[in-house]
Amino acid sequence: GENVEQHPSTLSVQEGDSAVIKCTYSDSASNYFPWYKQELGKRPQLIIDIRSNVGEKKDQRIAVTLNKTAKHFSLHITETQPEDSAVYFCAASITGFQKLVFGTGTRLLVSP
Amino acid sequence: NAGVTQTPKFQVLKTGQSMTLQCAQDMNHEYMSWYRQDPGMGLRLIHYSVGAGITDQGEVPNGYNVSRSTTEDFPLRLLSAAPSQTSVYFCASRTGQVNYGYTFGSGTRLTVV
Numbered sequence: 001g002e003n004v005e006q007h008p009s010t011l012s013v014q015e016g017d018s019a020v021i022k023c024t025y026s027d028s029a030s031n032y033f034p035w036y037k038q039e040l041g042k043r044p045q046l047i048i049d050i051r052s053n054v055g056e057k058k059d060q061r062i063a064v065t066l067n068k069t070a071k072h073f074s075l076h077i078t079e080t081q082p083e084d085s086a087v088y089f090c091a092a093s094i095t096g097f098q099k100l101v102f103g104t105g106t107r108l109l110v111s112p
Numbered sequence: 113n114a115g116v117t118q119t120p121k122f123q124v125l126k127t128g129q130s131m132t133l134q135c136a137q138d139m140n141h142e143y144m145s146w147y148r149q150d151p152g153m154g155l156r157l158i159h160y161s162v163g164a165g166i167t168d169q170g171e172v173p174n175g176y177n178v179s180r181s182t183t184e185d186f187p188l189r190l191l192s193a194a195p196s197q198t199s200v201y202f203c204a205s206r207t208g209q210v211n212y213g214y215t216f217g218s219g220t221r222l223t224v225v
Contacts, residue, residue, distance in 0.1 A: 006154075009152075034213045034214075036213075042218075043202065043216040044155070044216050045216070046213035046214070046215075049213055089155065099160065099170065100157070102147075102154040103154055104154040105154050
């Protein structure tokens, strides 16, 4: 089955810096890659997703890139702010299948 | 829309007790799933359903049962609680349309002593 690895497990940046979180997946049939943000004590919330027919997607300060050949995808956050501090999860799934497999999470700390 | 509603928010069980975690959604979503979240292990799929009357096992199904008698409700039953089931449990739902993200409930924090 699908396996998703996520790195780094923790990431500390200064306010205004960029942050990059990387994930690799094992099943080449995976074609949907969402990213979730989870603040302390809260539920995971979808922040951006990408489908395999697209190489990059942006939404204001966040962007996701996908390299299907290498089977990895990344989350990029520019101009980080303290409110970006949270745990971020990547995930992967295959069209027509219910299972969404998550990475183990990255704790991002943005210091003022 | 209330979204995905989970009850209770907190629960303490003794080893061997049984209980049901409730999950309901009012978005007419076909797909519903239960995940458990443990430190350093991300979200692991317990059971899922693609519609009323249809359920299947995820990565960590042992010790849990589910049923889906209606589109709205997807309860998770712990048969005989064990300390290893201490975790935060999230229910999630999504539309059956291709490749849309899940909406999560607020979670149930379960402690088994």
